[in-house]
Amino acid sequence: MIRYAIAPRREAFSPFVKDIQTYFEAPGTVITQKRNIIKILSFMKQKVVVKSFKIPNPINRFAYRFIRASKAKRSFVNATRLRELGISTPEPIAYVEFFTPLLERSYYISDYFDFDFEIRAVLKDPHFPDREAILREFAHFSWQLHQKGVYHIDYSPGNVLIKKEGDRYHFSIVDVNRMKFITYTDDLRFKNLSRFSATQQDTDFIAKSYAQIAGIDTAYAVKTLRHYHQKHQQYLQNKKRLKKYHRTNS
Template sequence: MSVTIKIHKDSKLTKSTVLSTLDNFEHQGELIGTGYRNVIKILDIEDEHYNIKGFKVPNLVNKIVYRFFRKSKAERSFLYAERLLKNGILTPKPEAYIEYKSLFIFGKSYYISKQLEYDFTIRKLIDEPECDDYDNILRQFTQFTFKLHEKGIHFLDHSPGNTLIKKTDSGYDFYLVDLNRMNFKTLTYDERLANFARLSPKDYMLDIISDEYAKLINKPHEEVKERMYFFSKKFSSGFKKKEAFKKKYYFWRKKKN
């Protein structure tokens, strides 16, 4: 397979260091998460910390789609990171993306960004509802999401682990990660409110989020809260059905084998 390497103009990386790092990707670095689907690792390259995401090899159909018709997840992550930063939205600095492909099919791909040292994610607010400054953090996060919406950024994977948070002297900075699924357009009222659905089914979180967002868009709180509850429950119900189907399917496969 041939390899395509795109390095950001401000990056210190070179093609040779990137290739050398990927040659040893499986055997070095600190694994983040389980690595079940995509593999994310923190690696040092010439004394700098980098975050490298190796995307799962796509299925047969997508091998053709990504080869000829659609940008890969790695390329989209890189381009969307650049676009976010141009719009004043924080994300770890994009460094490079790499694609392996043959004449007819797409293979592996990688996205490299600068490793960001952060304090916590939104998941902390779900796991620790009594944590310090809870209300303020959640309201600032809601303001951050409103800023996304006002700039026409629809982050489709707006889930608890995909916003990294750094505490600052003046408040909190929010950084988006896992960037390959985004739309850039004017969001409708319902699209804005539904964008919070993946974050948490916890009513006490939605109460605060809806209160702050209602102020920002100048709508009645009860109206905004009701719609947010609706979209959150709809997502939770769909997620549970999907997980139940997967369990049944994998149980059947295991039993058959």
């Protein structure tokens, strides 16, 4: 069984959506091939991005069939909501799910966003051109997300895309299947910013820039972001040690 939804005014993609499994196996540019596979494909001379989600475990296959929305559907719904809020994310085209009778394969299809670099590149390179301006605009973009109640659970360096437009920078977010729409506390604002691996100098700069925009005490902003950033880095280190332990003892 197939279940899908196509965005309004994108009905021309119906043949692509209904035969997505065939199209996905066609030659294309692979963006990532880890847990999920993301490819750039072409349909009607238009670049699109297709994300094929890993087949879930049996419990989630049942849940995605009868209880809750799949990651593909959540991606489509969240992207639609973001754009309604005026937050940039590649325009959603469709999602597709295949059941036998539980969920087997699912796909999320969106327009291709022609970005110049990820925020990751800026954080990794201390000599990145116009670095301070980009980080300042990143803080402003993050504040806009928070003001509109967007809590991107995977708000991390690889999921913030940037395109230079004149002397300004346009930010767009991807990987939006894990997302909540909430009312923020000041504490939660900085917790949401903590997944970005950065030096303490950069973390402090982002915190101060955000505080200035949001009208929050600067000392509090720096202290809170440092706390959550260190906590997240410790979590990553523990996770890495655990993986190494399992590899050594398997």
